[in-house]
Amino acid sequence: MESRKSHIFVGLFVVVGVLALLFIALRAASGSTVTAGETYTLYAKFDNIGSLKVRSPVKVGGVVVGRVTNISLAGEYYEPLVEMEISKDYDKFSETTSLSVLTAGLLGEQYLGLQPGFIDDTVGTLEDGDTISDTKSALVLEQLIGQFLFSQGEN
């Protein structure tokens, strides 16, 4: 009887340990699934992505609709190519949609701001695998300061 009781407790102990692992793995650490539910993939080319990272959010008016899944250099001219997964709930973005690299607050993380374009009979919607062509690069503070100083010098 004594040994059966300790068997039960040891079993419970192991189960609790595995649950703790699951809790940490699912709740605290990030797995591969960054957006819940089904997603579709979009691409965008930028001149400069600043400090955008994989897993940075894609937001429409502050609402997260997807995540950046891959960043690479593509094409002859080695332009930064950003791959992102957008939730299937939002699959009616028009082809005139624009994308810009924005910063949350003055020192915050960078994210992609998606500006939905107009909808008309003549423009289609973005499908899985499409590339958004209208993009605005990240503001690089050093370049801004350089431009400002340059324009001051001319006066």
Added chain:
Amino acid sequence: MDSLARLGATVTDSVAGIGRALAMLLGAIIGKPTPRKSWPLFIQQMYVVGVLSLIIIVVSGLFIGMVLGLQGYTILVDYGAEQSLGPMVALSLLRELGPVVTALLFAGRAGSALTAEIGLMKATEQLSSLEMMAVDPLRRVIAPRFWAGFVSMPLLALIFSAVGIYGGYLVGSGWLGVDEGAFWSVMQSAVDWRDDLMNGIIKSLVFAFVVTWIALYKGYRCEPTSAGISKATTSTVVTASLAILGLDFILTALMFGG
């Protein structure tokens, strides 16, 4: 000349000690596996070593997580960065405090008990009587305790980290008003599955091995007197704690330093 001889004696003794400890460990864990006989012994030791350590681990994990949440918040809020409380609590627990504090508590709670138990077995000549009955005391007494410690400490460290993160969440989000969604999502984007979680588990496996080994060896090699047992128990806690802290620095430098 005398001091030179003493130095030499100290060095030979410690090298011989490491050799004896290694021999004891190898004698205990290498050999034909006999699951039918050793499984019940292992379960019994898991109960003693693991389950009975659960309370101290859960309580200290909860409080350490809560203190981390409280202290982290007071500093981070000055910079308007209180949303980084989640990753601060989670990373410090998973990388450092989880494995290290669990190992220290484990050395104090279970390691000293193992040393005292085996030391007393030796003092009352139970180990010798086992040998006279042709039962190998290494396989019968040392091996199940070693495996139980080696398996249960990483589990305890995981429970410690999980409870600590929850404690940090309780204080940070429930009491101090950090946004709940930001707490978890910033934590998720900062904590990496392989870099942080796996390295923490590897650390706790190393600590489990070292602490259990030291505790068993100190008991097995103690002087068979009451003073000897008390000395061995103290020495277990001191040696194991120092070994944990020293190894932690080396492991951290290897894992996160480069």
